[in-house]
Amino acid sequence: MNRTFSRQKLYDLVWSRPILQLAEQFGISDRGLAKTCERYHIAVPGRGYWAKVEAGLPATKTPLWKTDNPAFQTIEIGGAQHQGNPQLAFAARAAQDAVLATRAAPVRKPKTPDTRIVAGEPTVPTEPKVKVEASVPVTIGPVSKPHASIMGIVLELRNAIPDQDGGISIKGIRIHVASRTRMIAFLHHLAVALELRSISMGQADPGLIAEIPPDRIRFDIQEAGKHEKHEPTPSELRKEAEFERRRDFAQRRGQWLPHETFYREYDYYYSSKLSFEIHNWADGARKKWADGKRQTLESVLESIADGILYHLHFDKARREKQEEDERRWKHMARRRDLQKRRAEREQKRVRFLSELAAYQKEAADLRVTIANAAAVVDDAQPEYQRMIGWAKSRLEHLEAQNAIGPLTANLKSQNLFPENDELHDPEGEPP
Numbered sequence: 001m002n003r004t005f006s007r008q009k010l011y012d013l014v015w016s017r018p019i020l021q022l023a024e025q026f027g028i029s030d031r032g033l034a035k036t037c038e039r040y041h042i043a044v045p046g047r048g049y050w051a052k053v054e055a056g057l058p059a060t061k062t063p064l065w066k067t068d069n070p071a072f073q074t075i076e077i078g079g080a081q082h083q084g085n086p087q088l089a090f091a092a093r094a095a096q097d098a099v100l101a102t103r104a105a106p107v108r109k110p111k112t113p114d115t116r117i118v119a120g121e122p123t124v125p126t127e128p129k130v131k132v133e134a135s136v137p138v139t140i141g142p143v144s145k146p147h148a149s150i151m152g153i154v155l156e157l158r159n160a161i162p163d164q165d166g167g168i169s170i171k172g173i174r175i176h177v178a179s180r181t182r183m184i185a186f187l188h189h190l191a192v193a194l195e196l197r198s199i200s201m202g203q204a205d206p207g208l209i210a211e212i213p214p215d216r217i218r219f220d221i222q223e224a225g226k227h228e229k230h231e232p233t234p235s236e237l238r239k240e241a242e243f244e245r246r247r248d249f250a251q252r253r254g255q256w257l258p259h260e261t262f263y264r265e266y267d268y269y270y271s272s273k274l275s276f277e278i279h280n281w282a283d284g285a286r287k288k289w290a291d292g293k294r295q296t297l298e299s300v301l302e303s304i305a306d307g308i309l310y311h312l313h314f315d316k317a318r319r320e321k322q323e324e325d326e327r328r329w330k331h332m333a334r335r336r337d338l339q340k341r342r343a344e345r346e347q348k349r350v351r352f353l354s355e356l357a358a359y360q361k362e363a364a365d366l367r368v369t370i371a372n373a374a375a376v377v378d379d380a381q382p383e384y385q386r387m388i389g390w391a392k393s394r395l396e397h398l399e400a401q402n403a404i405g406p407l408t409a410n411l412k413s414q415n416l417f418p419e420n421d422e423l424h425d426p427e428g429e430p431p
Contacts, residue, residue, distance in 0.1 A: 003077040010075050011042050011064045018050050020295055024303045026077050027099070027310075029286065030295065033077070040072050041065045047294075088283060094317035095282065095310045102197055102309060140185045140298045147191035149201050153208070154184050165268040167223075172207030175223040176270035183221065183274075186297060193305035199312065206279075210308045215315045217308065218279045221297075224290075225270040236263040276304055282314040335430040342423045349416050356402070363398040366391050 003026065005013070013022060014037060023030040037044050043062035052059040146154045153170070160168035162177040175183055191201045194210055201210050206218045232240070239262045247257045274297050275290035286307050289300050297304065373380075373388045380388075400406060411417055 005075050005077065007040055007042060007067075007072060007075065008064065010037065010040070010077075014042065014044050015061060019044055020299070024300065027096075027286070027303075027306065028077070029289075036075065036077060040075050041067060088314075088318060090321065091314045091317035092282070092284065095285070095312075095314035098313035099306050099310050102306070140182070140189055142181050143185045143188040146184055146188045147195070147201075149191050149195075150184075150187045153187060153203050156203075157184060165225075165270070167225075167268070167270065171203055171205070172218070172220040173222075175221070175274070176225075176272070179223055179270070179272060179274070186221075186274075186301075189298070189301055190305065193301055194308060197305060197309050199305075199308060210312065212312050212316070215312050215319060217311045217315065219277060219308070220279070221274055221276050223270050224273045224275060225268050227266040227268050230264045230267045232263045278307060278311055280311045280315070282311050285310055285314065287311075332430060335425055335427065338423050338425050339430055342425075345416065345423065348414060352411075352414070352416060356407075359398050359402055363395055363402065366395040366398070370395065 014033075019033055020030045023033040026033065034044055042064065045059075045061075049059050153173075156170040157168065157173070157180055160170055160177075160180075162168050166176050166178070168175060168177050168180065173183065187201075194201050199210050199212055201208070203209065204216075204218075207220050209216050209218055211217070243257075243260055243262070250257045273291040275288060276297055278287045280287065286303075289297060289304050289307070291297060370388060370391055373384075373391075377385055377388050
């Protein structure tokens with residue numbers, strides 16, 4: 001979808017459909033899109049606007065505020081979304097292309113009505129229900145047969161024993177016991193959505209995982225809550241007062257009783273609001289979704305599934321790039337090693353030929369010396385005769401070394417001129 005708009009075009013878009021739906025198409029949060037509109041002085045529909053439209057009632061449309069500021073004329077939606085490490089821009093593009101390709105393909109989605117009853121009651125007192133015009137956030141009802149990939153998680157959730165605050169915890173999940181049925185239903189539909197994207201879901205030591213092997217990401221789901229000062233019950237106050245009386249009596253008798261606590265200082269109350277967070281480091285990509293005033297995790301389930309797909313393909317592109325870089329590095333290291341060994345062999349060749357030339361020159365000189373000595377050797381002193389004899393022996397040795405047979409054997413032993421050159425680089429000299 002195009003991400004560059006004029007103010008008028010973006011204004012027409014945000015008044016043509018709910019901002020939550022539009023934000024999902026852009027791959028950003030509805031709050032992020034609303035902030036962009038606010039920054040460019042574009043009014044967005046208020047609460048209850050779309051309910052009135054659906055009911056056929058009159059709904060006021062706020063006109064577009066006029067401005068001649070040239071900086072406001074062109075708007076880039078999500079322009080800063082992937083301004084992370086420029087070295088990873090290729091991974092962001094690959095991940096975005098994977099998500100867009102999935103959206104373009106025909107996807108079979110579970111049939112769920114727009115609005116369902118939430119499974120489980122809120123875990124904190126709520127105000128009496130008041131009829132409002134705004135649409136009810138999408139939720140999902142109980143699931144009788146959870147997806148096979150989450151059966152282990154479901155069993156853990158069902159067998160989890162609540163703590164003193166009613167919370168249950170397993171790897172990757174911490175919620176109130178009243179949210180257990182809702183959590184199972186959400187995980188089921190998430191597993192179905194991921195399966196349609198060829199992603200498997202499960203649980204590992206770090207927590208909840210989604211993977212397209214060999215790539216894997218971790219995520220968790222938490223239920224928000226808050227600490228409040230504990231209000232002692234009458235029973236707790238009676239126990240505390242009784243202990244104080246016993247301690248005063250003991251002190252009068254010269255005895256000492258250790259301090260005891262009869263109630264907690266704070267209570268933790270769960271809010272029934274869930275948040276979903278991906279633990280990955282893809283710069284600029286959305287990692288967190290949460291229940292809000294106008295949305296639930298269930299209503300943005302497709303966005304969550306696309307987010308998981310994005311992070312997995314980001315990791316895949318980054319991994320493949322690292323593997324390719326590693327292959328190139330090893331290939332270049334091998335070429336440079338061959339280059340080094342060729343240079344060393346070249347020095348040996350020069351040395352060998354220099355020694356051969358020196359031997360041949362020495363042999364030629366000896367022949368001349370021996371030939372010149374032939375006329376006088378018979379009359380020479382014994383020392384001279386012994387020198388010429390040694391020269392003849394030296395000449396025989398040099399001629400033997402320079403013979404084709406020994407010379408070839410020496411070349412083979414040093415592997416200086418092989419028929420199949422293992423040091424040859426078909427790509428030439430490396431840079």
